Amino acid sequence: MYGVIMAGGRGVRFWPMSRGKRPKHLLDILGAKTLIQETVHRILPIIPPERILIVTAAAHAEELMRQLPEIPPANVLVEPVGRNTAPCIGLAALALMKKDPDAVMALLPADHRIDHDDLLRRMLSAAEAVAADGSTLVTIGIPPTFPSTGYGYLEQGDPKTSPAAMAVYHVRSIREKPDYEQARAFLSTGRFLWNSGMFIWKASTILAAMARWLPDIHGGLMDIDRAMGTPEATGVTERVYRGMRAISIDYGVMEKAENVVVIPGDLGWSDVGSWDTIWELASKDGQGNAARDPEWLVAVDAQDNLLQVQGKLVALVGVRDLLVVETEDALLICRRGISQDIRKIVDILEHKKMNGYL
């Protein structure tokens, strides 16, 4: 099995810490390691570094390689431009086909959080066993713990017999992010799982599925494939990739394909979608304050705040529900619960051409 880390994200929602040059997966917002380091180190016990590919943007490749010296530089695939997950996965599948026409690929987002690493490794190994015959597209499903409107859902169908050591189910349907009422209805049935965005399949299987459901993108990939190894490779890839439409693998393939299966597992998973999520995931003191350096927090009647401030004392007096994030050149203070509006700050900065802060 090969690991393919999708590291194309920009991470506007984590401004001011995330920037054009430093997207979310390259940040250590949840601990000592960056999210991509966590992602890679999590699978190293079952996939050696020479079998791990990372797809990323040119602007991030250098820092990414610095953070992951164990990954051979040749394994870092640079997308000419971001086109969502379908083209990215197609490009990785092409690259793997050259190495091994029977390759099974485990696709992992670079910037998610998983608490139970060992369970993930067992699930990936089980998924490899299921995917090896090339007949299915395997997903990892998370039993939902609340009616999230921020995640997609997988509707679990009948059990599938498989050679894997874990339970595997057919997927009856795949649902986009629901509204709150719909999410509650999903949970009440007990049949829905969060779509973790982790997929396991043979490279040949996903390329065949793209040929059927995304023929335009597949055609582009074939153009790139033909140019590979010729002097025109870079130019063709650049031109063709730019011409592709941006579409997710979920919307482009998974929602249509009939051979999708799921392995459910309670991974302690989060897509780490916003600063609000960071507060939820962080360890907090008795007053609900989550400080990066708790010994540098002095609080009087302060509750439920997130303090992402480094190298300085933070004193809070009578404030609650604040997300406070400081970098060398910017200080953000956002009401907890509305961190999606941080995007508006980024929009203003773009509009004002304050590029140094982007």
Added chain:
Amino acid sequence: MYGVIMAGGRGVRFWPMSRGKRPKHLLDILGAKTLIQETVHRILPIIPPERILIVTAAAHAEELMRQLPEIPPANVLVEPVGRNTAPCIGLAALALMKKDPDAVMALLPADHRIDHDDLLRRMLSAAEAVAADGSTLVTIGIPPTFPSTGYGYLEQGDPKTSPAAMAVYHVRSIREKPDYEQARAFLSTGRFLWNSGMFIWKASTILAAMARWLPDIHGGLMDIDRAMGTPEATGVTERVYRGMRAISIDYGVMEKAENVVVIPGDLGWSDVGSWDTIWELASKDGQGNAARDPEWLVAVDAQDNLLQVQGKLVALVGVRDLLVVETEDALLICRRGISQDIRKIVDILEHKKMNGYL
């Protein structure tokens, strides 16, 4: 007339900007100049620098002289220890008596704000004319604009005939900081003025009043006076001053004396008591946000905040009524309206012996 600037304050309420080494009057919290620079520059048109004395603590003398190069170093009197205003004023009166037994002194707190400098100068000149015969203790009274519970009040009595070009009144009583109901009652009479803490009198007059109302302190001052010019001067001053009780001139003399008069004037005055006051005094944008550097504030649905942050972008999302103060080593976020509780942060830091932040 001599100017005597009282610069003994510690300014805990302006933490983290004010520190042991940098009290409020040495800070530029209201503009380009520090409060003591404003105070001195305000009276320079009527009192030359060689006639301006400043009483301060040893720890602040060097920075003070750096900020006020026009003041002769010999005019900076160092208090061995802070003992509130009565001993401080007595020490300055002694020093002036040596220079000029007929000296009139204008006492000015170093850390207040005054909008109408020219009016103040005219009031001080009028006060000098009143005080010159040595019969009265002249105060400056401010017509109150709201029922403040943070200021003392002067009860205005009958007009007094005087050689001054401005109206002068007897003071019927002096009141400590009232509670809210009492403050409202004061305002409804139209007879009460805020006690600005600015006093004008002959050095000999206040020393005589202290001999009567504060005989213990006056006795100590006489001990110091006798030692002046002898080899024991420093040692005696140090020992005697430390032994004095701390008491304000208002409580120790003014509330008891019968020869207090007042010149009222709408000076646009504030004692600049807290970060809350700074927000009130600061110029604000249409949303009530007062930023030190407005061009570095990016706000989305943010109202009535104070931003004392330098050299960095501040982004606010959905927050209101915050006092945000940042220094190189500390970040304070305090709910507006309760900035008196910043003292509790300082208490915690003292208790934890985090002296670097004090």
